[in-house]
Amino acid sequence: MNLSKVFTRTAITTPERQLEADADLVVVRQVQAGDVASFDRLIVKYRERVFGVIYNLVANREDAADLSQDTFIKAFQAINRFQGGCSFFTWLYKIAVNTTLSHLRKNRMRSFFSLEKLSEEGGNAQIIDQLTDKRGADRDTYLRELQEKLNEALQKLSIPHRTVITLFEIDGLSHSEIAEVMACSEGTVRSRLHYAKQFLQGELGKYLNS
Amino acid sequence: MLKPDQKSKVTLEDLLRLKRVELPSPEFWVNFEKELRQKQLTALVQKRHWWHQLPVLINRRIYIPAGAAAIMAFSLVTIRYSVPTQVGQMPKIAPRVVAEDSAVEMLPATVVVESVSSRTGYQEGTDVRASARVPEVLPANLAAVPALSLPREVEVAVARPLVAALSRLEQPESDLMESALGNRLSVPARIQPASVSKSEVASMTPASTGKYQLIARYAERSLSPAPTAPAVVRERLARRLGDDLGDSISRIGVVGSRVSLKF
Numbered sequence: 001m002n003l004s005k006v007f008t009r010t011a012i013t014t015p016e017r018q019l020e021a022d023a024d025l026v027v028v029r030q031v032q033a034g035d036v037a038s039f040d041r042l043i044v045k046y047r048e049r050v051f052g053v054i055y056n057l058v059a060n061r062e063d064a065a066d067l068s069q070d071t072f073i074k075a076f077q078a079i080n081r082f083q084g085g086c087s088f089f090t091w092l093y094k095i096a097v098n099t100t101l102s103h104l105r106k107n108r109m110r111s112f113f114s115l116e117k118l119s120e121e122g123g124n125a126q127i128i129d130q131l132t133d134k135r136g137a138d139r140d141t142y143l144r145e146l147q148e149k150l151n152e153a154l155q156k157l158s159i160p161h162r163t164v165i166t167l168f169e170i171d172g173l174s175h176s177e178i179a180e181v182m183a184c185s186e187g188t189v190r191s192r193l194h195y196a197k198q199f200l201q202g203e204l205g206k207y208l209n210s
Numbered sequence: 211m212l213k214p215d216q217k218s219k220v221t222l223e224d225l226l227r228l229k230r231v232e233l234p235s236p237e238f239w240v241n242f243e244k245e246l247r248q249k250q251l252t253a254l255v256q257k258r259h260w261w262h263q264l265p266v267l268i269n270r271r272i273y274i275p276a277g278a279a280a281i282m283a284f285s286l287v288t289i290r291y292s293v294p295t296q297v298g299q300m301p302k303i304a305p306r307v308v309a310e311d312s313a314v315e316m317l318p319a320t321v322v323v324e325s326v327s328s329r330t331g332y333q334e335g336t337d338v339r340a341s342a343r344v345p346e347v348l349p350a351n352l353a354a355v356p357a358l359s360l361p362r363e364v365e366v367a368v369a370r371p372l373v374a375a376l377s378r379l380e381q382p383e384s385d386l387m388e389s390a391l392g393n394r395l396s397v398p399a400r401i402q403p404a405s406v407s408k409s410e411v412a413s414m415t416p417a418s419t420g421k422y423q424l425i426a427r428y429a430e431r432s433l434s435p436a437p438t439a440p441a442v443v444r445e446r447l448a449r450r451l452g453d454d455l456g457d458s459i460s461r462i463g464v465v466g467s468r469v470s471l472k473f
Contacts (some may be wrong), residue, residue, distance in 0.1 A: 042248070043243075047239065047242065048233065051234070051242075052229075052230070052232075055232070056229055061234065065242055067240070069242070069245055069249050070245045070249075072246060073249050073250055073253050075247070076250065076253075077253065087328065089357070102470060143228075146225070146228065147228065147232070149228070150225060150228060156314065165226070166229075168226075169223060169226040169227075170226055170229045170230055170399070197222060200225075200226075201222055202357055203427075204222065204225060207224055207225065208220055208221060
């Protein structure tokens with residue numbers, strides 16, 4: 001079966017994404033056929049990305065962990081409903097975002113922020129180097145402050161705007177994928193993205209010199 | 211302390227990329243996996259409610275036969291209640307009784323229009339000449355009401371309340387009063403109206419006519435706007451009262467110190 005023909009609704013932008021979607025669909029079909037253990041492969045593959053999306057939305061480590069687990073359980077329970085109309089990771093993102101938005105709406109007044117430690121493994125060190133040329137304790141203090149300011153600015157955004165900027169800038173989803181995940185038009189996604197960027201530039205202007 | 215100006219060429223995208231490197235430690239994932247297993251097991255043994263199955267049912271496209279069944283049921287109900295009955299086929303215009311006697315026209319016309327329009331939803335304004343079987347006791351002018359120019363079924367439907375109304379004219383006065391004043395009487399009085407026969411009325415003394423006067427006065431008080439029935443009642447009562455009074459006076463005789471009454 002040509003799996004690429006299955007994905008008609010979502011425009012998968014890159015060939016890598018297409019290959020990834022095809023591979024996921026094979027695993028999903030195995031799970032649907034009764035091979036429940038295959039779902040663990042999907043968990044391991046996507047847990048960091050799902051956690052990352054949720055963490056950037058709720059800005060709380062414990063809540064992000066709970067919501068990530070809930071996302072995977074919901075996905076497992078609904079796996080038989082997955083028809084392959086979109087890629088598995090878009091479908092999983094949709095569950096994650098909906099679960100998170102529901103949580104945020106329920107706990108609108110509650111806000112406990114906790115920051116993860118910045119990992120400087122692999123290519124991450126390069127990103128941090130780009131932000132600061134400090135070394136030692138100054139560097140850590142600076143990065144910590146930057147992290148806090150960034151979190152504060154993100155939390156000031158409305159939930160839809162925060163979701164769009166998180167999915168686009170941090171998770172690297174395309175406009176069409178975000179539109180699919182958020183069940184809105186691409187125009188809405190672009191509009192929200194533009195507004196969110198303008199807002200963040202206003203909030204973090206003194207740390208930017210673009 | 212933070213000195214933002216010391217940095218070189220930092221864009222918002224660079225700043226947001228910082229969020230990508232906010233990753234939990236490997237120990238976190240061990241704990242995460244353990245908790246996820248527990249939650250999965252809990253979810254497996256947990257009984258799911260029926261509404262959780264709704265999306266599955268919708269996904270199985272049962273809504274197509276369900277929707278078709280709903281449409282069928284709706285159509286049947288609509289057809290069932292929209293099939294016009296024979297009376298319903300009549301033009302929605304209420305009949306108006308044409309009679310030469312204005313008193314007769316007033317009372318039954320109101321009753322007929324009310325009763326017919328309440329059942330068929332007619333509007334007032336059309337002359338319907340009823341061919342009801344008029345009782346023989348009716349006056350000649352009432353018996354001469356022309357025939358309906360409508361189908362027989364319609365005639366029957368229209369004539370029934372007419373006959374009922376016309377026959378009320380021949381009821382004893384007590385019944386006539388009850389029909390006219392029924393709305394003003396209390397509930398028990400309407401349920402058990404006093405049955406006064408003609409002989410009882412005839413046997414009344416002039417003093418008992420005060421009762422009629424009271425009733426006539428009561429009828430004069432317009433409790434509701436433009437009541438037509440009390441006018442008829444008054445007219446008929448006055449007519450009967452005059453007859454009774456004249457008759458009664460002619461039967462009274464005075465002989466010396468004795469008063470004699472003829473019955």
